[in-house]
Amino acid sequence: MAAGKKTIIFDLDGTLIDSLEDIAVCMNKVLEELNLPIHKIDDYKYFVGSGVDVLVENALKGHSLEIKNEVLKRFKKEYDQKLHENTKPYEGIYELxxxxxxxxxxLAVLSNKPHDFTVQYVDYLFKDYGFKEVHGQKVEVPRKPHPIGAIAIAEALNVPCEEVFFVGDTLVDMKTAKSANMKAIGVLWGFRDEKELNEHGADFIVKHPLDILEIVKK
Structure with missing residues (x-):
């Protein structure tokens, strides 16, 4: 039984893996193919975090639903082909x-990245670490910050929500943790800043992955 074990749920993009370049390159390629304006890589820090639909919405403000649907379809195909090209774990993640x-x-993962992509990344980069629950965005499950995915992981592992640490890099993750009655750890190496994390309920802020150890071991 898993009951009684310390439990940590990680966000994926911006927390475990630095995937921003691959996301930006793939989206910009699709936008160029359709003669649409492209964006700087840093802009994508504020486009991601709420799932691929919101990523497309943020990259295409003011465009028609037809264009957005075409970009979404093309982006998924392009991103699938280049899944691991530039994406890698952040420095210190393997040591943690x-x-x-x-x-x-x-150990668990809850991401707003499409479920198939989430599983592929964990299998590819973290296969040796025995993640017990790995969940990405699924049609039938509300995405973060809705707490249902996080609560389901806690239930599957037979651990009370209030004993679970939820680690992430955006307001979406902090809101998820708070809504699920979990302890929120905000990381500063990801896509957003300390101000955003604190304003949305971070219980702890860490600057390096190994800082997480000091929190969860207490």
């Missing part, structure tokens, strides 16, 4: 996971 594995903690 090595320590958490030694401690035999429950």
């Amino acid at each position: 996971l090595d320590e958490l594995k030694k401690l035999d903690y429950n």
Whole structure:
């Protein structure tokens, strides 16, 4: 039984993996193909975090639903082909996971990235770490910051929500943690800043992955 184990749910993009360049390159390629304006890579820090539909919406403000649907279809195909090209774990993530594995903690992922892509990334980059629950965006499940996905993970692992740490880099993750009655850890190496994390309920702020160890071991 998993009951009683320390449990940590991680966001994926901006928390475990630096995927911004691949997202930006793929979206900009699609936009160029359709003669639409492209965006700087840094702009995508504010486009991501709420799922691929919102990413498209943010990249295409003011355009028709028909154009948005075409971009969404093309982006998914393009991104699938280049899934691991430039994406890699942030510095210190493997060291953190090595320590958490030694401690035999429950590890999980909850992302607003499409479920298939989320599973592929975890299988590709983190296959040695025994993530017990890995969930991306699914049609039938409300995406973060709705708490249902996080609560379902806690229930699957038989751990009370209030004992779970939720680690993420955006207001979406902090809101998810608070709504699910979990402890929110905001990371500063991702896509957003300390002000945003604090304003949306971060219980802890960390500057390096190994800082998480000091919090969860208490």
